Amino acid sequence: MGASSRRRLIAVEKPGASSIRAHPLVTRLDHSVALDEEDLTALARLLERGTVVRKAEDIIVEGYKDRALHIVERGFAIRYKLLHSGKRQIVNVVMPGDIIGFPACFYEHAVFSVTALGDMSLHYVPLDAFADLCLARARVATAMVWFAAREAAIYAEHIVDAGRREPRERLAHFLLEMLTRLQAIGDASEDTFFMPLSQEGIGDVVGLSGPHVNRMLAELKAERLIAMNGHEVTIRDRAALQALGEFRSAYLARMPLRQPGS
Amino acid sequence: MGASSRRRLIAVEKPGASSIRAHPLVTRLDHSVALDEEDLTALARLLERGTVVRKAEDIIVEGYKDRALHIVERGFAIRYKLLHSGKRQIVNVVMPGDIIGFPACFYEHAVFSVTALGDMSLHYVPLDAFADLCLARARVATAMVWFAAREAAIYAEHIVDAGRREPRERLAHFLLEMLTRLQAIGDASEDTFFMPLSQEGIGDVVGLSGPHVNRMLAELKAERLIAMNGHEVTIRDRAALQALGEFRSAYLARMPLRQPGS
DNA sequence: CGGCGGCTTGAGGTTGGTCAAGGCATGTGG
């Protein structure tokens, strides 16, 4: 439960228009809608203000007013909601190339909280500046629509997970989603990735208690479907896990504006 | 479980640029980003092709290729996924002003199914035409980003529902969400709305079995929090229901591009 | 009038939550 501490704003190097294409978010946008030089220059200007947050710092607090986006360059965070009962539901694991503040800060008061799981480097973007960019650069705005569609698809899949899948199926699906998303940004090997959450945290993602996550993960290990070593998760039998969790990676795939043949 | 039947395409009146502002989707977009005459003309052209679907018809079938949006003018539908176990998870209840095909048809193959709950009238929009519009009209594209942010927020709230809330809380939250969304499009009175789903359908939304939905609804009725008469649901004690479901309507509120004061 | 879909209610069994205790690794301060 993230300690409420103050955020640090630290100026870092200004990425030039040349290097901006390497930014994980820009890469994603560019894959949906081919961006031109002016788009890239405008994005580079948007991403001028680098910031750093430390482990367990709150980046967005539900109910507070903070109309700014934080674009993740490095590190992990969770987007979540705390209920009166004390339960926590993690809505998404935020990783490089994701946008913290989508959709929370499009509202007058944030509708979700976001806390850093480890040290992170971000780019701070006032929502107004983002809106101006969208209005000025239709290609960027359109790429953001596609970005948002993928975000919605991930959320929808998460609803299925929490609502109707069996505990082992939920875990299988969640682990494969993490692997696939991390591979897409070059942060995972063929079958192994870094799991930034504790078992209790995983439970807060998929809607199970900590002890039950432990039991179900133990079963998956015993059946040689996965292996774990600290925060390292290895998928040992991808086919079986996919069948178990009914995982189809399509919803995480690249989404070009048009189909290859059209 | 929607019967798989063929869709009918029926040409209806072409809305002129004058009446287009009355379209429920255009109203919503215009509230986020003020649209000009050219935007409206372009939208009117996009919404030329009216179609009608009948109760229980499939509009989108998971796994099929159908790169088109269907913009809802009238009627209800469900966006859902069927699992191998036979269970169904409804991801969203689609209502007038919503876009069927977001996000399903942004992918090569649809990632969710959509079935009409009753007769509907829609506007058929090829995805390519939609993409062209976004690229040509930055204000429309930007409004769509805001539209998508609200969609994502609704999904996120649904994850919390299915993952961590108690059964009665889930129902309270779901009923208030339906009331509020319907009020926003002028389809509900102060405290009463039309529930297009059966109790089993409600169970498939919130992740409970049909019988358990029945029992929990009976409790809410006994406690005078709600009343039901056929498909009519009346919220009798909104304050108590809001407290029970921890419902804050903020995530459904209007999202203007800029804050009033900025 | 007959059939079907949906609501209602009941009985029984399993799942998974809660609580609790112990172990292990890591990191910190004396």
Next chain:
DNA sequence: CCACATGCCTTGACCAACCTCAAGCCGCCG
């Protein structure tokens, strides 16, 4: 360098919640 604290994993016992199955009922539509 050791002692201790902390966080996380692991395991067990117990129990309530919720699912499943089943039967009866009502109202609507053909």
